[in-house]
Amino acid sequence: MEGVRREPSVLHLDLDAFFAAVEQRDKPSLRGRPVVVGGTGGRGVVSTASYEARAFGARSAMSTIEARRLCPAGTAFLGTRFAAYKRTSEVVMALLRELSPLVEPVSIDEAYVDLAAGEHDLSVPGVTALAADLKARIAVATGGVTGSVGIGTSKAVAKIGSELDKPDGLTVVPPGQELAVLHPLPVRALGGVGPATAERLAQIGVKTIGDLHRLSLVDLTSLVGQAHGAGLYRLARADDDRPVVTDREAKSVSAEETFARDLTDPARLAAEIEALATRVGSRLQRSGTSGRTVTLKVRRYDFSTLTRSQTLAHAVDDPRQIAEIAHRLLGAVDRSGGLRLLGVGVSGLSPYAQGDLFAEPSEVVQPVEVVEAAEPPADPAPGPAVVLWYPGQDVVHPELGSGWVWGSGLNRVTVRFEGPRTTPGPVRTLAADDPDLQPADPPDWTP
């Protein structure tokens, strides 16, 4: 177990029944009553059920129809208000960043904090007091939303700790006690063990993490695959050295929609593709990325689901181009019987925006050759302007400080500005001809 910490310095926070808790905070009449948040249409599913609704059997991912059957009259069924949840989430994440610069949001209602990167007493009483104080501050700052905290020597142990005492829980797993805590729990408690893996394990009599511990690495990998098996083998031994990381670049962007009724009309299908491509393209453009692979997802009337994808020579972020590929891919799938869902996604993302001037750094460094040219051309060549920015180039901005170019396109340049030593600075997308943005060290290839 190299690399596993000796002190309980990984904290996991999970906000309790988060969407429902925000609704109950904002609508006092809902407090103490069953609340179900999610899709309210005929094909909707439950995102979050309040603890009062869980008492009647309502659960996340259940169809809303079924939740209606289970819950009594007087249960509130609400659509999602994502913006409100996002604002509340940001308040909580800001409190976590006061504890440590190393905060890893996992989702809107979950995060890890590396307490070793802050100034803290990492004894068991020390982190227990810290967690109690954090919970109190979250409740005050959010107007009553509670969270469950787990603290341990690794992410896996911290996460399991936060599950043990929900809601409004606090669990510190002391160093050395990891296996005693883990082994009685069902294998489903481990991240990465879902219904399929649990079923396979159950068939050979493996129910608890303790049972899993007795399996050899060879047996485990032959049962669930190389990577997954090796991962579970280590988790059963509380051998988990995954670091807490602040930011990860997105790898794909997608949008999908389940229709109220299955669609067959080609014009309607085409219009849906356009709408989805527009959502994906505008999100790509807002984040200053583009991608080379366009994927179409189709769910048929019988719930059978398939994907078709095409990888292009150039990265795209233009909704019209994305839609064009998606139309072609849809043309090659069987639509008879009707389609329940369509989805459009772009992956293979790079920070370079689309456009003919997108170029590898090696191509852009070419101005160096001009230095060696005996004479500059008499007339500047007509056509597009030179590439002003290349990835990795150091730049300065009077307000944003110094940074480096992360990606550049025809009209845009994405710059990562340097933050304090321990945290990466903000990423900003600017107009390529923004006069405030200057090379930090102008290359002098002009005579």
Next chain:
DNA sequence: TCTGGGGTCCTAGGACCC
């Protein structure tokens, strides 16, 4: 009126290159 929407990671086969 069964079964959302946004993601990540892994596997496996075929193409292609060295």
Next chain:
DNA sequence: TCTGGGGTCCTAGGACCC
């Protein structure tokens, strides 16, 4: 004449997470 591997890219599907 016969017989190779490894590595990477692409496509499709599946498991899993919140």
